[in-house]
Amino acid sequence: MKLEPNTKVALVTGASRGIGEAIARRLSSDGLFVIATATSRSGVERINGHLGASGIGLEMRIEEEDSVGKCVQEILDGYDAVDVIVNNAGITRDNLLMRMKYEEWKEVIDINLSGIYRVVKPLLRGMMKKRWGRIVNISSVVGRMGNSGQSNYAASKAGLEGFTRSLAQEIGTRGITVNCVSPGYIETDMTRDLLQEQVEEIKSRISVGRLGRAEDVAALVSFLTREEASYITGETIQVNGGLYYF
Ligand code: NAP
Numbered sequence: 001m002k003l004e005p006n007t008k009v010a011l012v013t014g015a016s017r018g019i020g021e022a023i024a025r026r027l028s029s030d031g032l033f034v035i036a037t038a039t040s041r042s043g044v045e046r047i048n049g050h051l052g053a054s055g056i057g058l059e060m061r062i063e064e065e066d067s068v069g070k071c072v073q074e075i076l077d078g079y080d081a082v083d084v085i086v087n088n089a090g091i092t093r094d095n096l097l098m099r100m101k102y103e104e105w106k107e108v109i110d111i112n113l114s115g116i117y118r119v120v121k122p123l124l125r126g127m128m129k130k131r132w133g134r135i136v137n138i139s140s141v142v143g144r145m146g147n148s149g150q151s152n153y154a155a156s157k158a159g160l161e162g163f164t165r166s167l168a169q170e171i172g173t174r175g176i177t178v179n180c181v182s183p184g185y186i187e188t189d190m191t192r193d194l195l196q197e198q199v200e201e202i203k204s205r206i207s208v209g210r211l212g213r214a215e216d217v218a219a220l221v222s223f224l225t226r227e228e229a230s231y232i233t234g235e236t237i238q239v240n241g242g243l244y245y246f
Contacts, residue, residue: 008032016043016090018188022214028054043103062115074131081126088138094149105152133176134225145245167233177233184240187214207242
């Protein structure tokens with residue numbers, strides 16, 4: 001597709017709903033052309049509906065090498081390279097470790113952590129050639145504080161933060177920054193099943209007294225993708241309303 005000269009291209013994974021959708025909408029309103037992914041055809045159609053001419057939806061299952069490969073090839077064929085990658089796709093499979101099946105462990109690590117390797121690696125060369133890029137990884141407050149029943153999820157997010165600090169050191173001199181945005185409790189499908197008493201207990205530990213909105217996260221992602229954020233890299237920034245967890 002032919003874009004206006006100097007239009008920046010962003011890839012947002014897992015953008016059919018929740019935080020990813022808010023990020024895709026925000027970046028497109030910032031003037032970027034947004035390539036946004038979903039795992040199903042209906043998700044892709046939903047994305048195409050909300051992005052209109054300022055972006056496009058593609059299908060991608062991040063745990064499947066072939067699926068990521070096909071999606072990345074479509075991006076490279078259509079747009080040569082991306083300027084911004086937002087690694088947002090993520091899942092939970094909660095269980096106490098004593099009861100956790102290996103499949104529950106593996107699925108979370110495969111999607112939340114190994115998925116980043118599959119997506120970022122083939123897109124890095126193009127970014128390095130441009131000598132400009134922004135990579136934003138969506139972590140979680142749980143990666144730092146831990147949470148009973150989420151050892152798989154916490155491990156995946158803590159891993160993501162270590163990946164971020166390392167890659168930032170590898171490519172900083174090429175004008176590419178790599179950061180994590182770490183949301184607290186945000187109102188999306190992921191937190192919809194929390195019991196009312198759990199929500200009240202969580203709120204009592206949040207300074208601003210409410211759960212977050214997907215747009216609260218998107219606002220920081222937007223800032224980190226801008227030119228003026230060029231001196232922030234390897235960092236993990238919390239968006240958690242002052243959730244007290246130490
Ligand atoms: P969500 O509403 O459940 O949406 C998840 C997104 O990821 C969807 O677009 C989904 O696509 C996609 N996805 C799921 N499995 C995938 C797979 N196998 N391959 C590729 N994409 C897949 O989640 P959310 O709450 O917006 O969370 C987004 C990110 O923020 C996650 O990384 C999550 O860990 C992180 N986070 C969330 C919270 C929170 O409180 N909500 C807090 C901290 C961090 P489909 O629609 O096609 O399934």
